[in-house]
Amino acid sequence: MTARLESAIVPPDPGVPPCGPDDHCITCGDVAVAMRVERVDAAARLAWCVPAGAAAAPGVGEWVDPELVGAVRPGDVVLVHAATALARLDAVGAPA
Amino acid sequence: MRFVDEFRNPELGRALAGEILATVETGRHYKIMEVCGGHTHSIYKYGVDDLLPANVELVHGPGCPVCVIPMGRVDDGIAIAHEPDVIFTCFGDMLRVPGANGTLLDAKAEGADVRMVYSPLDALRIARDNPDRPVVFYAIGFETTAPSTALTLKRAKAEGITNFSCMCNHVTIVPPLRALLDSPDLRLDGFIGPGHVATVVGGRPFEFIPADYGRPVVISGFEPLDLLQSVQMILRQLGDGRCEVENQYARVVPYEGNMAALKVMSEVFELRPHFEWRGLGFISQSALRLSDAYRDLDAEVRYQVPGVRVADPKACQCGEVLKGVIKPWECKVFGSACTPEHAIGTCMVSPEGACAAYYNYGRFARDREVV
Numbered sequence: 301m302t303a304r305l306e307s308a309i310v311p312p313d314p315g316v317p318p319c320g321p322d323d324h325c326i327t328c329g330d331v332a333v334a335m336r337v338e339r340v341d342a343a344a345r346l347a348w349c350v351p352a353g354a355a356a357a358p359g360v361g362e363w364v365d366p367e368l369v370g371a372v373r374p375g376d377v378v379l380v381h382a383a384t385a386l387a388r389l390d391a392v393g394a395p396a
Numbered sequence: 397m398r399f400v401d402e403f404r405n406p407e408l409g410r411a412l413a414g415e416i417l418a419t420v421e422t423g424r425h426y427k428i429m430e431v432c433g434g435h436t437h438s439i440y441k442y443g444v445d446d447l448l449p450a451n452v453e454l455v456h457g458p459g460c461p462v463c464v465i466p467m468g469r470v471d472d473g474i475a476i477a478h479e480p481d482v483i484f485t486c487f488g489d490m491l492r493v494p495g496a497n498g499t500l501l502d503a504k505a506e507g508a509d510v511r512m513v514y515s516p517l518d519a520l521r522i523a524r525d526n527p528d529r530p531v532v533f534y535a536i537g538f539e540t541t542a543p544s545t546a547l548t549l550k551r552a553k554a555e556g557i558t559n560f561s562c563m564c565n566h567v568t569i570v571p572p573l574r575a576l577l578d579s580p581d582l583r584l585d586g587f588i589g590p591g592h593v594a595t596v597v598g599g600r601p602f603e604f605i606p607a608d609y610g611r612p613v614v615i616s617g618f619e620p621l622d623l624l625q626s627v628q629m630i631l632r633q634l635g636d637g638r639c640e641v642e643n644q645y646a647r648v649v650p651y652e653g654n655m656a657a658l659k660v661m662s663e664v665f666e667l668r669p670h671f672e673w674r675g676l677g678f679i680s681q682s683a684l685r686l687s688d689a690y691r692d693l694d695a696e697v698r699y700q701v702p703g704v705r706v707a708d709p710k711a712c713q714c715g716e717v718l719k720g721v722i723k724p725w726e727c728k729v730f731g732s733a734c735t736p737e738h739a740i741g742t743c744m745v746s747p748e749g750a751c752a753a754y755y756n757y758g759r760f761a762r763d764r765e766v767v
Contacts, residue, residue, distance in 0.1 A: 331434050331618070332540065332592045332648075353401075365517060365547050368656045379595065379648055382537070383515030384544035386595045386657065387648055 332381035334389055335364065337372045347385070352377050403619030404442075412624040413447040419631040426452045427583060428630055429720055431573065432590035433460030434618050436750050440757040442620040448627065455720035456750035458572045458676060459590050461537045462489045463718060463742040463749045466672045467706035469565055470495030473534050476563060476699045477508040483526060484510045485519040486534035489746045494739065496706040500534075516548035516562075523552070523560035532695045533562045540592040542566040542684060543657040546664035549690055563695040564685050566665065569593050570601050571682035572673060577609045581721055586630040588623065589615035591645040596661075598653025599641045606639040617645040664690050672705065674742055675715025714741035717750050724751040731755060 335349035338356055341363075350361040364380050366372045369388045378385035420426065430436055436456045439445055445454050458464055470493050477484035477500060484500070491500045491512060504510040513519045516533055523531035535545045545562060552560045569590060576582060589602055594615045602613045612633040616626035626644045633639060643649055664687060671683030686694040708714065712734070713727040724730050724743065734740040736752050743749035 332595070362514075363517070365544070367547055368543060368654055368660070370656075379592075381592060382541050382544035383517045384547060386540070386543070386592070386654060387650070389648065 332379045332386060334377055335362075335380045335385075337364075337366075337374050337376045337378065339374055340366075340372060347372050347378075349378065349380060349385075352389075403617065403621045405621065408621055409447065409624060412621065412628060416447075416452070416624065416628050416631060417449055419628060419635055420449050420451060421635070424451060426585045426631065426634070427455050427720075428452065428586045428588060428627060429455040429457045429576075429584050430588040430616075430623075431457040431459040431569065432588075432593065433463065433746065433749065434592065435588055435590070435616065435623060436460070436753050438618050438620065439623060440753040443757075444620050444623050447624060452627065452631070454627075455584065456717065456724075456753075457587075457720060458576070458673065458718045459538065459569065459593075460743070460746050460749050461541070461567065462487075462493060462746035463714065464567060464572075464673045464676070465490075465493060465536060465565055465742065466674045467495045467708065468672065468702075468704050470500070471497050471706060472696075472701040472703060473563060474498065474500060474503045474508075475701050476532055476695055477503045477510050478506075479530075479699055481529045482509065483522060483529055483531045484508060484534065485513045485522060485531060486510070487514070487536065488512045490534060490536060492739065493742050493745050516545045517551075520548050520552055520557065520560055523557050524555075527559060530559050530561065530698075532699075533560070534565065535562050536565045536567075538567060538569050538590070538593050539596045539657075539661070540590075542661055542665065543596060543654075546657075546660045549664050549686070549693055550660065552693060553690065558692075561693050561695040561698050562686065563701075564665070564683075566684040567671065567673070568667075568682055568684065569597075570604070571679045572676055573602075573605065575676055575679050576719060577605070577611070579719060582719060584611060584720070585634060586612040586614070588626050588630070589613045589641070591615055591617050591622075591649060594643075594645065594649045594653070596654050596657045599643055599649070599651045600653075602641050606641060610639055612639050613641045615641070615643045615645050615649055617648065663687065673718075674708065675718040709740050712741035714743045714751075717741075717743050724754040727751070 334352035336352045337347045339348045346363045347366045349364045366385045369385045377389045379387040500510050519533035605611050605613050614626040614629045665684040666687045667681045668683045668685050670678045711729045716722040734744050739745040743751040
């Protein structure tokens with residue numbers, strides 16, 4: 301996942317097919333990951349998110365469109381697929 | 397890591413495996429289909445099937461979005477990629493899927509500007525950065541991915557980005573499941589439902605399976621304990637004589653789905669009358685195209701595509717694998733002529749494909765003790 305997240309800010313080399321760990325394209329594979337909102341760009345309608353269990357670190361994270369889960373704030377945890385938040389995890393009973 | 401570690405606990409896994417063993421009836425053979433390619437990947441990555449009794453067989457379904465794209469659609473994409481000045485964008489796995497005229501990677505080697513992206517938003521960013529060049533996004537995926545494409549097309553329209561267009565190959569999960577259930581050569585006892593598709597569509601679209609076909613469905617998460625628990629829930633339904641849609645993945649999936657996602661999908665997309673699925677043939681109303689309101693962003697309208705139907709290679713048995721009729725290792729070319737490095741069929745291209753999952757994690761035919 302880290303490889304994918306880093307590449308979200310570093311333009312990917314188009315000649316390198318693998319786009320996730322284990323040569324596993326998590327976008328093709330219907331994989332969604334839990335991510336925590338770090339900051340919100342209201343003008344762009346995007347939220348900068350990092351993996352839910354990870355501390356914020358330079359170069360780790362991606363811009364996510366939160367429109368489908370309503371307004372988000374830093375600290376919210378959302379389920380992300382293809383840079384889109386599909387569900388607000390806390391709202392449907394994620395374990396604390 | 398929160399949301400992950402608690403679902404990989406080995407002690408809980410052993411306990412669940414024990415409960416499953418206690419639930420199965422001796423002498424009865426259970427066939428359970430995991431619909432989603434992500435489940436297939438997890439099952440073989442974590443060896444979930446090794447924890448199941450031998451008379452519980454997991455059958456791999458058609459839920460790998462890369463695997464079901466027919467060769468003709470790949471060729472259509474390659475034709476667009478070769479159009480003058482076009483920047484052609486798609487997800488990573490799609491680059492290696494063979495059409496009749498090679499792969500998108502081959503097209504890139506021949507000079508086409510083909511770029512891998514991680515999301516439709518990335519493709520739109522490329523369009524913003526290259527206003528003088530047409531940028532095409534080759535959209536694939538089930539209902540999990542379609543909302544992301546829909547939101548991106550809405551953004552493109554709102555921002556007036558006219559050099560962006562989309563070749564839409566989004567498919568929907570219910571029609572192929574109905575086609576599978578109508579197939580006379582397939583006997584299934586239950587379904588592990590696709591967790592992330594259900595995040596968008598909810599549980600109701602799967603209610604026809606117990607109602608019309610008398611098979612239980614358990615919507616499942618993707619961690620090893622999720623899958624074990626889902627198998628156990630299906631076996632319990634069968635043992636109790638119940639038949640319903642249950643939601644094992646309730647920590648993520650609201651039963652009603654995501655209404656905002658469904659709304660934006662209905663605004664941007666409409667159902668195609670027919671769409672060809674690799675190995676399954678044409679299935680009515682099983683795929684999406686851009687609606688009239690977004691037709692100006694439709695790459696198939698902007699460019700002439702061959703639109704030719706291409707038969708799968710004769711040696712390839714992806715169709716039977718996708719229908720769960722044969723196991724990957726029963727295919728004539730599995731692991732010999734067809735490998736992840738030189739794939740003949742799409743099931744070997746994508747890691748979510750059943751063949752690649754078997755190949756990568758060494759899951760070949762082997763004897764297991766019958767309970």
